[in-house]
Amino acid sequence: MTFAGMNIAVLGAGVSGISVAQVLRRLGAHVILSDAKAVEKPEFAALRAAGVRLELGYQDESLLTGVDLLVLSPGVSIYNPLVEAAQVQGIPVMSEIEVAYRLCPAPIIAITGTNGKTTTTTLVGEMLKAAGREVVVGGNIGLALSQEVAGISEHGIVVAEISSFQLEGVVDFRPRIAAVLNLTPDHLDRHRSLDNYKAMKERIFRNQRPDDYLVLNYDDPLVRDMAERAPSQAVFFSRKARLSTGARLEDETIVMCWEGKTEAICPVKEMKLFGAHNIENALAASCVAFLAGADAGAIGAVLRTFMGVEHRIEPVAEIRGVRYYNDSKATNPESAIKALEAFDGHIILIAGGRDKKTDLTEFMELAKQKVDHLILLGEAKERFYQAAAAHGVTNIHLVDKFEDAVTLAYRLARPPQVVLLSPACASYDMFNNYEERGRVFKELVRQLK
Structure with missing residues (x-):
C-alpha cells in the first residue's frame, strides 16, 4: 500500500x-485529522500549512464521506462508534503502527506486556547498538513509530514498544521477533474483559511465520500458554525454571542457552538495575537481543551500565537522609507491586489517580507489610482508602493536591524511610500523561531540596 492519492481520516490528535x-501527507495522501476535543495545539499550524484538514470538536459519520482508509491513534478504541460505522461501510481500519509497519524497510522487534515494556525495549535497543547494529527505538515510547521508521535502511532494525491499544488495529503487522513479558488485568475499562485484553496482546504474533521468534515469560502461566497458539518458534525466559533453551538464571547469573550451548551474560550483582522485576526484564531483553544477533559480550556490557528509564523507580534526590524515587510509570497495581517489592520496607508511598477499577487485594496486602505511611490522592483515593483500611494498612492520609502529597511525604519521612511515587493508577485526572506527573514530582522534590 503506497497511501499516495488516498483519502485518509486519522482519528485522535495526540x-x-x-x-x-504528517507522514501520510508527505506521502501524497489527502488527510483529515479529527479529534473529539476542540483544542488547538501548536503543531496544528504546520499541519494546516502542509494541507492536512483538521476537524475538531466532533466525530460523526460525515467524516467518513469519500474516505478510503481510517487510521487510529492509540487513544481511539476500536469500539468507537465511528470505527464501527467505518467497518459497516467497508472502509479499512488500521492503527498507526500498522501504517509504520507498511512503510518500514527493516525487520521489526515488537515488545509488549502489562509491565516492563519500556525498560525491556530500551535495553534491547542499547544491546543491539552495542553489537554494532543500526537501530531505531520507538512505538509506545518517544516519537510515533511511523515517524521513527522513516530514517532507517533495510539493513537496520526497529525495536518497538507496543501497547494493547496499538494492537487493536493491526492487520498485517508482522514482527520478526515478538516478546510478551507478562499479563495481568489492565485497561479493562477499554478492553472490557481479561480475555479481550489477552486477545489484543496475542495480536503481536498472529501474523508471524515459522522462521520468526516469539519470546515468552515461562513463569507467567497466561503468557506461557501463548506458545500453543503461536505460528512462530517460541523461546522462553525464566527467573525460576532451569530452561534447556532460552534465557535463565544459573548461580545468580543471566545465561543464554541455545543449540546445546550455555553462554554466561552477566551476574545479577553486577547489574545497575535492581528488583526482581528488572531481572525478568534483563532476561527478556537478553533473549531478544541474542536472537537478533547480539553476542553475549555486547548484551552483558549494557546490563552492567544501564541505569534504567525515566519514571520507573527513578532515583530523584536524597534529602535529610531520605531518598526519593519517581515511579510514575506504575499506572496499575501490578506495576506498583513490583516497585514495593524492590525495597526492604519503610516506604512513604504516594498513590492514586485515575482509577482503572482493578483488584487491589495483593497491592494492599503488600502495602501493609512495607508501607509506613500511605498518601492517597486523585479520583481513586476513596476506593483506595477503603481497600487499604480493609487490609489493615495504617497511617493513611488523604490529600487533594499533588503538591500537598509531596509536602506531606517530606514532613513525615525520616531515615531509613524512602519516599516513593508509585500511583497504581493512570494520570489523566490530574495530568496529561504519566510523564508529566513524574516530571512534576521531580520538580517538587528538587524544590524541597
Whole structure:
C-alpha cells in the first residue's frame, strides 16, 4: 500500500495521530485529522500549512464521506462508534503502527506486556547498538513509530514498544521477533474483559511465520500458554525454571542457552538495575537481543551500565537522609507491586489517580507489610482508602493536591524511610500523561531540596 492519492481520516490528535497525519501527507495522501476535543495545539499550524484538514470538536459519520482508509491513534478504541460505522461501510481500519509497519524497510522487534515494556525495549535497543547494529527505538515510547521508521535502511532494525491499544488495529503487522513479558488485568475499562485484553496482546504474533521468534515469560502461566497458539518458534525466559533453551538464571547469573550451548551474560550483582522485576526484564531483553544477533559480550556490557528509564523507580534526590524515587510509570497495581517489592520496607508511598477499577487485594496486602505511611490522592483515593483500611494498612492520609502529597511525604519521612511515587493508577485526572506527573514530582522534590 503506497497511501499516495488516498483519502485518509486519522482519528485522535495526540502524538501518534499528529505524526501519522504528517507522514501520510508527505506521502501524497489527502488527510483529515479529527479529534473529539476542540483544542488547538501548536503543531496544528504546520499541519494546516502542509494541507492536512483538521476537524475538531466532533466525530460523526460525515467524516467518513469519500474516505478510503481510517487510521487510529492509540487513544481511539476500536469500539468507537465511528470505527464501527467505518467497518459497516467497508472502509479499512488500521492503527498507526500498522501504517509504520507498511512503510518500514527493516525487520521489526515488537515488545509488549502489562509491565516492563519500556525498560525491556530500551535495553534491547542499547544491546543491539552495542553489537554494532543500526537501530531505531520507538512505538509506545518517544516519537510515533511511523515517524521513527522513516530514517532507517533495510539493513537496520526497529525495536518497538507496543501497547494493547496499538494492537487493536493491526492487520498485517508482522514482527520478526515478538516478546510478551507478562499479563495481568489492565485497561479493562477499554478492553472490557481479561480475555479481550489477552486477545489484543496475542495480536503481536498472529501474523508471524515459522522462521520468526516469539519470546515468552515461562513463569507467567497466561503468557506461557501463548506458545500453543503461536505460528512462530517460541523461546522462553525464566527467573525460576532451569530452561534447556532460552534465557535463565544459573548461580545468580543471566545465561543464554541455545543449540546445546550455555553462554554466561552477566551476574545479577553486577547489574545497575535492581528488583526482581528488572531481572525478568534483563532476561527478556537478553533473549531478544541474542536472537537478533547480539553476542553475549555486547548484551552483558549494557546490563552492567544501564541505569534504567525515566519514571520507573527513578532515583530523584536524597534529602535529610531520605531518598526519593519517581515511579510514575506504575499506572496499575501490578506495576506498583513490583516497585514495593524492590525495597526492604519503610516506604512513604504516594498513590492514586485515575482509577482503572482493578483488584487491589495483593497491592494492599503488600502495602501493609512495607508501607509506613500511605498518601492517597486523585479520583481513586476513596476506593483506595477503603481497600487499604480493609487490609489493615495504617497511617493513611488523604490529600487533594499533588503538591500537598509531596509536602506531606517530606514532613513525615525520616531515615531509613524512602519516599516513593508509585500511583497504581493512570494520570489523566490530574495530568496529561504519566510523564508529566513524574516530571512534576521531580520538580517538587528538587524544590524541597
